[in-house]
Amino acid sequence: xxxxxxxxxxxxxxxxxxxxxxxxxxxxxxxxxxxxxxxxxxxxxxxxxxxxxxxxxxxxxxxxxxxxxxxxxxxxxxxxxxxxxxxxxxxxxxxxxxxxxxxxxxxxxxxxxxxxxxxxxxxxxxxxxxxxxxxxxxxxxxxxxxxxxxxxxxxxxxxxxxxxxxxxxxxxxxxxxxxxxxxxxxxxxxxxxxxxxxxxxxxxxxxxxxxxxxxxxxxxxxxxxxxxxxxxxxxxxxxxxxxxxxxxxxxxxxxxxxxxxxxxxxxxxxxxxxxxxxxxxxxxxxxxxxxxxxxxxxxxxxxxxxxxxxx
Amino acid sequence: xxxxxxxxxxxxxxxxxxxxxxxxxxxxxxxxxxxxxxxxxxxxxxxxxxxxxxxxxxxxxxxxxxxxxxxxxxxxxxxxxxxxxxxxxxxxxxxxxxxxxxxxxxxxxxxxxxxxxxxxxxxxxxxxxxxxxxxxxxxxxxxxxxxxxxxxxxxxxxxxxxxxxxxxxxxxxxxxxxxxxxxxxxxxxxxxxxxxxxxxxxxxxxxxxxxxxxxxxxxxxxxxxxxxxxxxxxxxxxxxxxxxxxxxxxxxxxxxxxxxxxxxxxxx
Numbered sequence: 404x405x406x407x408x409x410x411x412x413x414x415x416x417x418x419x420x421x422x423x424x425x426x427x428x429x430x431x432x433x434x435x436x437x438x439x440x441x442x443x444x445x446x447x448x449x450x451x452x453x454x455x456x457x458x459x460x461x462x463x464x465x466x467x468x469x470x471x472x473x474x475x476x477x478x479x480x481x482x483x484x485x486x487x488x489x490x491x492x493x494x495x496x497x498x499x500x501x502x503x504x505x506x507x508x509x510x511x512x513x514x515x516x517x518x519x520x521x522x523x524x525x526x527x528x529x530x531x532x533x534x535x536x537x538x539x540x541x542x543x544x545x546x547x548x549x550x551x552x553x554x555x556x557x558x559x560x561x562x563x564x565x566x567x568x569x570x571x572x573x574x575x576x577x578x579x580x581x582x583x584x585x586x587x588x589x590x591x592x593x594x595x596x597x598x599x600x601x602x603x604x605x606x607x608x609x610x611x612x613x614x615x616x617x618x619x620x621x622x623x624x625x626x627x628x629x630x631x632x633x634x635x636x637x638x639x640x641x642x643x644x645x646x647x648x649x650x651x652x653x654x655x656x657x658x659x660x661x662x663x664x665x666x667x668x669x670x671x672x673x674x675x676x677x678x679x680x681x682x683x684x685x686x687x688x689x690x691x692x693x694x695x696x697x698x699x700x701x702x703x704x705x706x707x708x709x710x711x712x713x714x
Numbered sequence: 715x716x717x718x719x720x721x722x723x724x725x726x727x728x729x730x731x732x733x734x735x736x737x738x739x740x741x742x743x744x745x746x747x748x749x750x751x752x753x754x755x756x757x758x759x760x761x762x763x764x765x766x767x768x769x770x771x772x773x774x775x776x777x778x779x780x781x782x783x784x785x786x787x788x789x790x791x792x793x794x795x796x797x798x799x800x801x802x803x804x805x806x807x808x809x810x811x812x813x814x815x816x817x818x819x820x821x822x823x824x825x826x827x828x829x830x831x832x833x834x835x836x837x838x839x840x841x842x843x844x845x846x847x848x849x850x851x852x853x854x855x856x857x858x859x860x861x862x863x864x865x866x867x868x869x870x871x872x873x874x875x876x877x878x879x880x881x882x883x884x885x886x887x888x889x890x891x892x893x894x895x896x897x898x899x900x901x902x903x904x905x906x907x908x909x910x911x912x913x914x915x916x917x918x919x920x921x922x923x924x925x926x927x928x929x930x931x932x933x934x935x936x937x938x939x940x941x942x943x944x945x946x947x948x949x950x951x952x953x954x955x956x957x958x959x960x961x962x963x964x965x966x967x968x969x970x971x972x973x974x975x976x977x978x979x980x981x982x
Contacts, residue, residue: 595819599879601780603832603886604809613831618822 453692456685463679469686475649475660477669477680484683486690488651492566492659493691496641497634499570499655500577504630507574508581509623515582516589517611528586535579543643546572551644564646564658573640577630584629588622589615621709628702632695638663662687728753728890728920729774729811734788736769736778742946744769744953747788749939751890756912756921758931758961761941762981766953767924770941771892773797774922775811776804792890809836812883816895818875820867820882825850825859828867828878832886845885853881854911873904880911884919891915893923897930909934928977931961938964940973 461469464484472485511531515524550568555561561568592615600610616623646658647668660668666684674681727750736744744766751757751774759767769778776797778784790797797807820828829846838845846863850856855877859870867878876896883891893912897905912921912934925931931938939958943951957964957973968974975981 593819595815595817596821598777598780598815599819599821599882601777601805602775602808602813602815603882604805604836605832606805609835613835614821 450692453685453689456682457689460679460682460686464683464686473651475651475665477683482679484686485651486662486687488649489660489662489665489687490690491651491653492641492645492649493635493661493663495566495653495655495659496570496573496645496661497631499566500574500634500637501627501631503571503574504578504581504634505627507578508626508630509585511578511582512585512589513611513616516586517607517615531579531582534575535583537576539576539637539639540643542572542576543640546640546644558656561656562646562658564644564648565656566645566659567655569641569643569645570655572644573634573637576637576640577633580633581626581630584626585619585623588619588626591622592618621706624709625702625706628698628705632698635695635698636663636691638667642667662691726753727751728793729922730789730791731770731773732789732791734770734773734786734790736766736773737783737785737787738781739783741950742952744941747955749955749958751920751922752937753920754916754918755936756916756923756934757937757939758935759922759924759939759941760926760928760931761953761956761976762943763926764951764953765941765943767939767941768894769953771894771922771924774890774892775808775813777808777813779804809886810888811890811892812886812888813892813894814876814879814883814896817899818872818879820870820875820878822866822868824864825867825870825878826863828882829885832882836886838886849881849885850878852884852915853877854907854914855881871904873900873907876900876904876908877911880908880915884915888919890920890922893921895924895926898926905930928965928979932965935961937961940964940968940970940976942972942976 469484469486471487472483473487474483474485475488476483511527515528515531519527546568547564550572551561551563551565554565554568558567596614596618597610600614605613641661642664645661645664647660647664648658649660649665650657652659666687669680669684729751730749732748734744734747735742747766747770759771761767772778772781773786773790774792774797778786786798792807792811796802821831823831826846829849830842833842833845847856847860850859855874858874859865859878862869867875870878876899880891880896897908900908909930912923915921916936923931923935937958938961940956941953942956943953946952957968957970959968964973965977968977
């Protein structure tokens with residue numbers, strides 16, 4: 404086989420099918436658009452269904468009673484729906500969780516980004532991210548079967564179900580989120596600022612506390628808020644370890660019932676569909692949705708207002 | 715007579731580098747630099763990219779320590795004290811020998827806090843308002859910012875940011891200010907302002923400036939060091955000091971051919 408003596412006419416080698424590619428282009432745009440629409444439409448669908456059922460619920464239970472009653476007794480003959488009861492439980496576990504996760508996550512982030520030798524960092528960071536991959540149900544029975552008995556060792560009157568151990572374990576479960584996002588925020592602080600701090604005679608600690616952390620503040624706060632929303636909506640740990648007892652209390656030692664735990668209880672139970680007790684889970688879900696939405700909007704606003712533009 | 719003037723230059727040297735070699739990892743970056751930085755003068759380091767002028771500058775306040783793998787051999791003395799001796803705290807060195815960087819890097823804090831921060835961490839006990847005003851005045855930026863001290867340092871223009879960074883460096887009262895291409899990110903008007911500022915500052919401080927801009931070196935400096943780079947066998951580049959003399963000599967009557975070629979714009 405030899406190369407043919409007369410090379411082919413170059414213009415015959417290039418035959419783009421412009422018409423077809425234009426057609427394909429248009430189809431592709433539609434396909435991607437449709438996929439993008441699915442997620443948006445789903446969100447709207449969820450909000451719509453939540454809203455409709457919530458409105459039905461408030462036709463029977465006046466909204467001011469929902470907001471001001473101090474009892475949550477949906478299965479009594481004279482039921483009361485005081486969301487404060489469930490909210491206090493959710494709030495309590497979330498507060499305990501974030502007071503564990505913020506120091507743990509932030510200090511890990513500082514250590515990882517500023518102090519850890521590269522070799523150690525290479526191992527530590529993935530290890531931390533594995534923690535984020537542990538199913539929350541595992542954390543749940545870890546709290547119930549290990550942490551609670553351990554805590555009862557020190558606090559004898561601690562209930563078998565309680566907010567304390569649920570909150571602590573919940574905190575551990577959201578620590579990777581705080582650590583990972585805070586580390587990103589710290590990492591994003593330009594190196595030039597760090598050098599500037601050293602050039603003024605800062606020690607490493609002074610540079611971190613005085614310059615790097617304040618510069619990363621918006622990202623750290625955002626990570627914290629995201630973690631709180633995650634803690635508010637978390638279900639398995641609190642359902643398993645915090646109990647099923649609607650108590651209006653901020654005492655972390657007694658059994659309580661969070662909003663998510665209540666939704667689980669009704670969804671799994673034999674509450675007839677369409678009954679008021681059944682509709683109440685939509686009102687609770689809506690409340691949870693609104694709370695997390697407020698948090699997310701606040702975080703969005705905070706980041707936009709306080710993010711520094713270095714260029 | 716001669717020995718007298720020699721003695722005088724000896725006592726007036728603020729910084730002295732003797733046979734300094736700098737390595738990054740196992741790579742030699744700069745070889746065998748020996749020079750004296752005279753007190754209350756402006757010394758300019760010029761030379762093509764990669765000739766090691768910034769590397770040598772960073773040795774003077776031990777900011778090379780922050781680069782992993784960097785190693786300095788030879789002797790650098792500051793008023794006769796070895797900066798790299800055991801027991802010398804680099805943090806203390808940097809407090810005495812300030813630095814201004816190529817890109818203005820004000821902290822994302824208020825203008826006031828940008829100045830006060832360094833003073834505070836170094837344990838300044840006096841009146842902070844006075845120190846802030848005095849530092850901003852010394853950096854010739856007071857009139858432009860006096861009504862907005864609470865605003866972020868990042869809200870200023872590039873030239874103002876750079877003068878803010880100079881004010882920040884002055885506020886901790888160093889003896890020496892190292893400037894690493896301080897005007898390369900600035901427009902000509904801002905550059906002019908910074909250059910004027912340097913002339914005022916040299917009465918109180920010793921200034922070492924690295925610059926790519928030969929006109930700048932000839933305008934502002936009293937002494938000029940010309941560095942060059944030569945290729946090594948391994949394909950890398952190693953910087954060395956070609957010539958160091960009064961600025962007028964370097965630009966009008968240099969002794970080395972390389973220097974003449976460089977200052978006349980034949981290469982670099």
